[in-house]
Structure formats: C-alpha cells, structure tokens
Amino acid sequence: MFGFSRTYRLAGKHDFQSVFANPNKTAHKYFLALSIPNQLQHARLGIVLSKHRLRLSVQRNRLRRLIRESFRHNKDVLKGVDVIILLRSECIPLESSKTIRKDIDTLWQKLKTS
Secondary structure, three states: OOOOOHHHEOOOHHHHHHHHHOOEEEEOOOEEEEEEEOOOOOOEEEEEOOOOOOOOHHHHHHHHHHHHHHHHHHOOOOOOEEEEEEEOOOOHHHOOHHHHHHHHHHHHHHHHHO
16 A cells, blocks of 8 residues: 555664664765665665754654655665665755655665666
8 A cells, every 4th residue: 555564674784783783875965875785685664854854743754744654755776775765954844845845856766777
C-alpha cells in the first residue's frame, strides 16, 4: 500500500551507527544524504531533523512526510543502499512543497549515480 513499512526503515541504533561510521556523502541545496551499501535487495531510509534547524514540530513532521513520500516514489531506483537524510539549511520552511520535493528528487538522482 502507500505506507512506509518497517522493511524500508533504518530502525535501530545499530543501523544508524553503521551509516554514520563511514558514509558516502551526497549534498544538495537543503539536504545531505549519508549512504552505505547494504546486503538487501531494497533501500532503507532514516531521517534526522533536529530542533536546531526546524523549531516547530509541525514543520519537522511535514518535512518527514515529504521525504518519505519522495522515497516511496524513488525506492526502486535506490536498490541495496541505506540512506540517512539530514537537513542542511534553516530556510526550508519558507519554501513550497514543490520546491522541497524537487530538491529531494534531485538528491535521489545524485545518489543513484554515485
């Protein structure tokens, strides 16, 4: 269905630590993607949005939803990789959903080629 099932999530502390330990970094205007290959046939996603960058939880949750939705549409392109998305810039709440989505989609394409 349209959910973000557990098989596509980086769930535990160990999963996040393994990506943070020795990542391939891919940056774009608002986001930084840390990635490592995994032994699975599908990609897994972790999202880290700090209160330092986005003060309001409404903004953080909206951005998480946009990232997950974009990942859902592009997960077939990203096979066998664990990805953590970090926010680089504070000005993101001022941008429209289309601009943010376009930026995330560009990031997936950069990840695919790297």
